[in-house]
Amino acid sequence: MTISKKHNIIRDVPPLPPSSLFFSEESANPLDLGERGLEQGADGSFFHNPVLLKKSVENLVVNSGGIYVDCTFGGGGHSREILKNLSEKGKLFAFDQDLDALKNTIDDERFTLINQNFRFLENALLMFGISQVDGILADLGVSSHQFDEAERGFSTRSNAPLDMRMNTKQNLDAQKIINEYDEEALSDIFYHYGELKESRKLAREIVHHRKTRKIETTEDLKKLFGYIPQHRQNKFFAQLFQSVRIEVNQELEALKEMLVQAHRILKPGGRLVVISYHSLEDRLVKRFLKNGMFEGEPERDIFGNYKKTFELLQSKATVPDDREIEENPRARSAKMRVGSPLSPEGGKNGKNDV
Numbered sequence: 001m002t003i004s005k006k007h008n009i010i011r012d013v014p015p016l017p018p019s020s021l022f023f024s025e026e027s028a029n030p031l032d033l034g035e036r037g038l039e040q041g042a043d044g045s046f047f048h049n050p051v052l053l054k055k056s057v058e059n060l061v062v063n064s065g066g067i068y069v070d071c072t073f074g075g076g077g078h079s080r081e082i083l084k085n086l087s088e089k090g091k092l093f094a095f096d097q098d099l100d101a102l103k104n105t106i107d108d109e110r111f112t113l114i115n116q117n118f119r120f121l122e123n124a125l126l127m128f129g130i131s132q133v134d135g136i137l138a139d140l141g142v143s144s145h146q147f148d149e150a151e152r153g154f155s156t157r158s159n160a161p162l163d164m165r166m167n168t169k170q171n172l173d174a175q176k177i178i179n180e181y182d183e184e185a186l187s188d189i190f191y192h193y194g195e196l197k198e199s200r201k202l203a204r205e206i207v208h209h210r211k212t213r214k215i216e217t218t219e220d221l222k223k224l225f226g227y228i229p230q231h232r233q234n235k236f237f238a239q240l241f242q243s244v245r246i247e248v249n250q251e252l253e254a255l256k257e258m259l260v261q262a263h264r265i266l267k268p269g270g271r272l273v274v275i276s277y278h279s280l281e282d283r284l285v286k287r288f289l290k291n292g293m294f295e296g297e298p299e300r301d302i303f304g305n306y307k308k309t310f311e312l313l314q315s316k317a318t319v320p321d322d323r324e325i326e327e328n329p330r331a332r333s334a335k336m337r338v339g340s341p342l343s344p345e346g347g348k349n350g351k352n353d354v
């Protein structure tokens with residue numbers, strides 16, 4: 001078992017479950033990103049403009065000497081703000097599955113960056129002997145950098161190979177989904193992840209077209225639906241691309257797995273702060289914080305009251321103010337929810353004693 005640590009980046013996190021496709025020896029030189037000509041400030045600021053920065057970190061850090069996790073490092077904006085709020089004793093572990101994000105690592109004794117999917121949160125932290133933490137932040141979705149790098153295929157605006165992988169070492173990409181998934185699977189993705197009502201028709205058209213010609217680029221995909229009226233196109237393609245991206249990165253599964261583990265490893269009185277960018281994510285976060293479930297009828301206690309897993313620290317989601325949206329339009333769909341774990345009896349203490 002080897003843990004190689006360079007520039008505070010953990011490049012090999014054994015042993016993870018076999019389903020962990022996401023880290024391999026191929027990524028042995030994560031700092032070698034020269035080919036992409038990535039340029040940015042030392043603080044990651046060109047990479048991504050952090051959303052709800054102050055509010056999220058204020059809600060997260062309740063113990064300056066505690067152990068914190070940033071599940072979605074990106075440009076490191078939130079991580080830097082967390083570190084500002086920690087004392088010398090505090091520790092911060094950050095995750096990002098995208099090699100590009102590693103270039104923004106922070107040179108600080110208290111900080112460790114782990115190149116791993118946050119769905120392996122518990123296991124990865126155990127590698128450092130950590131089983132309990134004081135706070136966990138997740139700022140979900142894709143970074144501005146991922147959107148803006150045309151060749152990554154996330155943007156509806158540029159022509160690029162159909163890719164959309166946050167983790168460029170995984171096998172599943174958008175091209176495989178569009179060219180190999182069967183009609184029903186495609187239709188389900190468009191319907192559930194893109195909330196596109198005409199999902200069956202879209203899937204049928206893709207399957208028909210690919211019999212004669214492979215759909216290789218974002219432009220190939222868009223051309224198929226050139227008949228969508230101009231005034232609907234932006235929204236339509238945003239929904240279509242979002243649905244494929246969610247499937248490529250298994251975003252909802254990873255989120256659910258992380259939330260369940262977060263509840264297990266948060267100390268009593270600890271904080272979970274999640275910023276989401278679309279209703280599919282927010283619905284999962286809201287339901288989990290309220291009742292510890294993602295779907296179905298919530299469990300009731302012996303008195304018939306719904307079981308609670310978190311104390312909700314705000315009754316409604318926090319959203320960015322007009323000024324933030326004006327300065328950073330990508331913040332406009334953000335919703336932040338904050339919870340503190342409750343014991344199975346509903347109390348704040350001894351969550352893990354029972």
Ligand SMILES: C[S@@+](CC[C@H](N)C(=O)[O-])C[C@H]1O[C@@H](n2cnc3c(N)ncnc32)[C@H](O)[C@@H]1O
Nearest residue numbers: 050072074075076077078096097098117118139
């Ligand atoms: C919205 S950005 C986070 C930006 C960051 N808060 C900042 O201040 O720069 C989301 C980042 O999380 C990463 N990410 C998304 N889902 C992930 C997952 N399941 N595991 C690990 N990293 C993930 C993406 O690669 C991306 O870099």
